[in-house]
Amino acid sequence: MPLLSDKxxxxxxxxxxxxxQQPVELLYFGRQQDCDYCDDNRQLLEEVTALHPTLHLITYDLDANADVARQYGIADAxxxxxxxRDEAQDGTASVHDYGIRLLGIPSGHEFGTLIQDLIVVSGRDSxxxxxxxAFLSNLQKPIHLQVFVTPT
Amino acid sequence: MVLAHRMALESPLVTAEMVEASEFPAVAARHHVSGVPQTTINDGAGTLVGSAPESYLIAEIKKALKQ
Incomplete structure (x- = not known):
């Protein structure tokens, strides 16, 4: 049963x-237990990335792939x-991480955020x-932004 | 929300995460989330409630950085 209707x-x-425009890599981190929305989140990303050839999805398990999760600073699922996703001429691909994260399933209003994020990253232009x-180019210290949302 | 992500794309020093508050109530409680969207800067050094234009968020970031 798909999450996205045909329409x-x-x-x-x-x-x-x-x-x-350019390829996008989504790295999804789920876990087997104690995760109410993991299955739906993974399925949603599978359905969305299947809609266009520039979109790629890699699925990780927070516990089984703890090293990858640590590398990306992911502690929750x-x-x-x-x-x-930077694709070289020899066919290999590498991930360029901008520090863009979604914690929790991007449903409801945040589904639009997911779609817009994919377009912005694909365009490689903020x-x-x-x-x-100008302000951001002169930053001297790191900035971590957390935007709290609800699904309605 | 996308504004924070746009900033992360623009600068290697900026990271931005959307947090679905009802799925992560402990994180939301720690940051005293009362209304959404709420943007928290550097773990509480600054806070912005509601959707705001770029200039507001930048002003709040400057305050948080004490620039």
Whole structure:
């Protein structure tokens, strides 16, 4: 039973076809136990990434792949890293991590966030105002932003 | 939400995570989340409640960094 209706899938595919440019890698971290939304989150990402060839999904288990989780600073599940996928001419691909994370399932309003994130990362351009870009280019210290949301 | 992610894309010094508050109540409680969206800067050095334009978030970040 798909999570996305045919209608929604078709709309999202149209948006992807019109906006996606370069490859995107989604790294999903789930866990077997004590995770109410892990199965739905993984399935949602599988359905979304199946809608366009620039989208790639790697699925990890927080416990079995603890080394990878540590590398990406993932301590909870479900979590998703939205990164650039850089494909070399010899066919190999590498992950360029911008520090973009989703903690929890991107459903409801946040489904739109997921779609927009994929478009922004695919374009490799933040689209921010010049003043914001100037400020960020002069940063001396790290900034960690956590945006708390609810699914409604 | 996407604004924080755009900033992460722009700068290698910025990381940005969306946290679904109802799935991670302990994290939300630690950051005293009362309304959403709430943006927390550097683990509580700054906080912004509600959706805000870029300039507001930047002003809040500057305050948090004491620039």
């Amino acid at each position: 929604i899938a078709s709309q999202v595919r149209d948006v992807f076809n019109a906006n996606l 479900p979590a998703t890293v939205i990164a650039a 689209g921010l105002e010049p003043a914001t870009r």
